[in-house]
Amino acid sequence: MTHDHDLELRPTAAQTEAALNPPAGRNGGDLVVETLRGLGAATVFGLPGQHALGMFDALRRSDLAYVGLRVENNAGFAADAYGRVTGEVAPLLLSTGPGALTSLAALQEAAAASAPVLAIGSQVPVAGLGGGRHGYLHELRDQQASFRDVVKSVHTVRTQSQIPSAIAAAWESALTAPHGPVWVEIPQDVLLAETALPQVTAVDATPRDLVPRPELTAVAADLLTRAERPVIIAGGGVVRADASGKLRALAEKLNAPVVTTFGGKGAFPWEHPLSLRSWLEDRHTTDFLEDADVLLVVGSGLGELSSNYHTFAPRGRVVQIEADPGKLESNHPALGIHADARLALTALLETVGERPDPAAPERVAAVLAKVRERIDGQGLTLEQDVLASVRAALPDGSPSFWDMTILAYWAWSAFDARRPNTMHSAQGAGGLGYGFPAALGAAAADPTRPVLAVSGDGGAMYSIAELATARQYGLNVTWLIVDDGGYGILREYMADAFGEATATELARPDFVALAESFGVPGVRTSPERLRDDLAKALAEPGPSVVVLPALLRMFAPTHLG
Numbered sequence: 001m002t003h004d005h006d007l008e009l010r011p012t013a014a015q016t017e018a019a020l021n022p023p024a025g026r027n028g029g030d031l032v033v034e035t036l037r038g039l040g041a042a043t044v045f046g047l048p049g050q051h052a053l054g055m056f057d058a059l060r061r062s063d064l065a066y067v068g069l070r071v072e073n074n075a076g077f078a079a080d081a082y083g084r085v086t087g088e089v090a091p092l093l094l095s096t097g098p099g100a101l102t103s104l105a106a107l108q109e110a111a112a113a114s115a116p117v118l119a120i121g122s123q124v125p126v127a128g129l130g131g132g133r134h135g136y137l138h139e140l141r142d143q144q145a146s147f148r149d150v151v152k153s154v155h156t157v158r159t160q161s162q163i164p165s166a167i168a169a170a171w172e173s174a175l176t177a178p179h180g181p182v183w184v185e186i187p188q189d190v191l192l193a194e195t196a197l198p199q200v201t202a203v204d205a206t207p208r209d210l211v212p213r214p215e216l217t218a219v220a221a222d223l224l225t226r227a228e229r230p231v232i233i234a235g236g237g238v239v240r241a242d243a244s245g246k247l248r249a250l251a252e253k254l255n256a257p258v259v260t261t262f263g264g265k266g267a268f269p270w271e272h273p274l275s276l277r278s279w280l281e282d283r284h285t286t287d288f289l290e291d292a293d294v295l296l297v298v299g300s301g302l303g304e305l306s307s308n309y310h311t312f313a314p315r316g317r318v319v320q321i322e323a324d325p326g327k328l329e330s331n332h333p334a335l336g337i338h339a340d341a342r343l344a345l346t347a348l349l350e351t352v353g354e355r356p357d358p359a360a361p362e363r364v365a366a367v368l369a370k371v372r373e374r375i376d377g378q379g380l381t382l383e384q385d386v387l388a389s390v391r392a393a394l395p396d397g398s399p400s401f402w403d404m405t406i407l408a409y410w411a412w413s414a415f416d417a418r419r420p421n422t423m424h425s426a427q428g429a430g431g432l433g434y435g436f437p438a439a440l441g442a443a444a445a446d447p448t449r450p451v452l453a454v455s456g457d458g459g460a461m462y463s464i465a466e467l468a469t470a471r472q473y474g475l476n477v478t479w480l481i482v483d484d485g486g487y488g489i490l491r492e493y494m495a496d497a498f499g500e501a502t503a504t505e506l507a508r509p510d511f512v513a514l515a516e517s518f519g520v521p522g523v524r525t526s527p528e529r530l531r532d533d534l535a536k537a538l539a540e541p542g543p544s545v546v547v548l549p550a551l552l553r554m555f556a557p558t559h560l561g
Helices: 004-009 013-020 028-039 050-059 072-087 106-113 143-148 160-175 186-191 214-226 236-240 244-254 281-288 339-351 360-377 381-393 408-413 437-445 464-475 487-500 511-517 530-539
Strands: 042-048 065-068 090-094 117-125 154-157 182-187 230-234 258-260 275-277 294-298 316-322 335-338 400-402 423-425 451-456 477-483 522-524 545-551
Touching: 004 281, 004 477, 028 050, 028 160, 042 050, 042 400, 042 437, 042 487, 050 072, 050 090, 050 117, 050 186, 050 511, 065 236, 065 437, 065 464, 072 090, 072 106, 072 117, 072 423, 072 437, 106 117, 106 160, 117 143, 117 160, 117 186, 143 154, 154 160, 160 182, 160 335, 182 186, 182 275, 214 316, 214 335, 230 244, 230 281, 236 244, 236 339, 275 400, 275 464, 294 339, 316 530, 381 408, 381 530, 400 408, 400 437, 408 423, 408 451, 423 437, 437 451, 437 464, 437 477, 477 530, 511 522, 511 545
Parallel strands: 042 065, 042 090, 090 117, 117 182, 154 182, 230 258, 230 294, 258 275, 294 316, 316 335, 400 423, 400 451, 451 477, 477 545, 522 545
Antiparallel strands: none
């Protein structure tokens, strides 16, 4: 008897011919590139280095698009953004030792934000593996140990025949919920040696579905249907799972107010009558969430930023849907449902009952009015005007990438992302330098729409080298640099905590002249001209820089008592 799956495993005549007569001149690097192509990759990011040259040589024999950045960490940020906006795996090619280690901060951000990045790094020759001190250039005692605590999974190759399977396993890991970065390392001699192995064609690495347990969703549905004051917190897991439509349908069926975390921006319509928006660093919102008798948390671990710095103390029943088991009930006891957000929301939609509550929009409006009154009482017109100008200038469908800067902190709470998966920041790991290189990755993913990057002058200095990348590839990124002469948010933190700031004031270049030296158009703007200058820059093809000299302030916190 012949089974269907037996037929699927049987090679075609063309595959057999290609296997028996592989092209000459291939090396281990070709196996890497062929495997990536067989898995469906179209674009790779990276930076060459001595031990990785076998991979980079193989690129010229492939049809993969390559985007080379100037610093490995920035290449990691670009791959992170590509993975976020496409939902596809972003390959990142790196060299051994210093090159590999320089990517760690970016991979930490990818892990925190569940971005599917497949980092493939080279290693010293096979003879140098195992911890001996052989004196190879870039040698580490245990390179993979540096990555093990950062990425989802680590895959080590020692022979050419292991390359396709290792990369396929890593690919599957990166795309299995929760998405995340993975690490593959391949020795230099394995990459350089000529190979007689057949060409790699189609490769299957289908991620596993993370399905909720039905008895748990049944209990959750019953709790939500019978609740008097249900509220939903939607996190980044909703965005990553492309579950915004399911979330809206559930909220409307339950008449449950929704607040989105900073990572979940855009998961729920900003102007919806049930939208509490993203004012999580506000005590009025915190009080409202605490008053819920049933709180549904979807795709969030309720960490520091999502819990008003751990001052949030729910009094009702919590139902938490989370793909990362380490986040389940890590901060609050809950009915924990380990599942992909989309699959769990689908199950709830099928089982919850209609819950009329005509007063819910009124309660939401009352909370937002209190938030607005608090903010308006702080004399922060400049900050609100600047953020409004950015929103007005940015096309609705264009993604934006925000560095760790005061304007971004405002945007987390006050910026209308308009559409799901269009606003991204480095608030997962909180490292500087994310905005501009991440925007380059998004522009490489979709060259048809402009992309906005927002940085402070301190964060911008991490990424200046990538102006060359933007120019070389003609990427449609407009970079807004808010120049306040230093690390603005740290200046505020230190002044509030110690009475004065130390090590926060910075010498910096003329950013407009510097951009123009790379062949990138630049303009110095003002709060009054920002909207027009930014809109004009976004409308022009290719990269551009807009510099706004301004001293912005943060709104007062509510978590300090």
